[in-house]
Amino acid sequence: MTRRSNCPISNVLDFVGDKWSLLILRDLIFFGKRSYSELQNSDERMATNILSSRLERLEKDGLITKRADVNDKRKKVYALTQAGKDMLPIMLEMIIWSGKYDPATNAPEQLIDRAKSDREKLISELLESIESKHP
Amino acid sequence: MTRRSNCPISNVLDFVGDKWSLLILRDLIFFGKRSYSELQNSDERMATNILSSRLERLEKDGLITKRADVNDKRKKVYALTQAGKDMLPIMLEMIIWSGKYDPATNAPEQLIDRAKSDREKLISELLESIESKHP
């Protein structure tokens, strides 16, 4: 989206202020997904054309990268940039919010607790777990 | 938006996953706005029909309340519920992100620094400053 103002909140929303972009980043961070088909199979069932356009935009905006898979030439490997990884704290706060207000949340209690009281370590562990999947 | 899954991130996006809702909460928290016309005059210039529909939805979703103004019967007073206030940490993380990646951000350095290293106190101060405006 074109920049609406210099407000730091508005700015983030210009990048990921829609229903899908953060879910793609979530899948890359929390579920270790890397390919198009994996991303397509999330619980929320994003339409394939929307997924395609979001991936394009996230790449253009520097939040993810897209490479060819060396083993399977049909596949592409999607990965987070540092800017994309740095969206994680925003997501953790969302997890905390839902932990408080959504009785039906599927967030594990332990994750919510750690987001509250062991943030920094949780963040490094989650990001390290990505590294191990992107050798 | 209708609930797409039980994911805690998806859940928050179901409430505020659009370009405008969080900016309304921002204006209520950071700028102490309370009336329709004040909300209409943000830098991002939201269309009035969109503002109207978002306020309606935020109220229905329990993130804000709408009362009549006792002094001026034309006016309505919009205020945050606790659930709305609890979106603040999410916004603070957005401020931190923009502080790192947006060279043109208008976020005061002191705010960014405090969001990083003095969060809890910053949160209470911001929320208290709202109280004083909603006596």
Added chain:
DNA sequence: TAATATGCTTGCAAAATGCAAGCAAATATA
């Protein structure tokens, strides 16, 4: 060599957004 998997694109209908104008009730002004 045929079947299947993968990562998309295309076409179209439906929904959401954005713009401009208008409008009733309350208040301020002359």
Added chain:
DNA sequence: TATATTTGCTTGCATTTTGCAAGCATATTA
């Protein structure tokens, strides 16, 4: 007291975005 202005919206319409379904080229597997 009459008129103008402010406030908080609504309405109508054009544009953009989303969602659904089908299709398609290339690469891999059977």
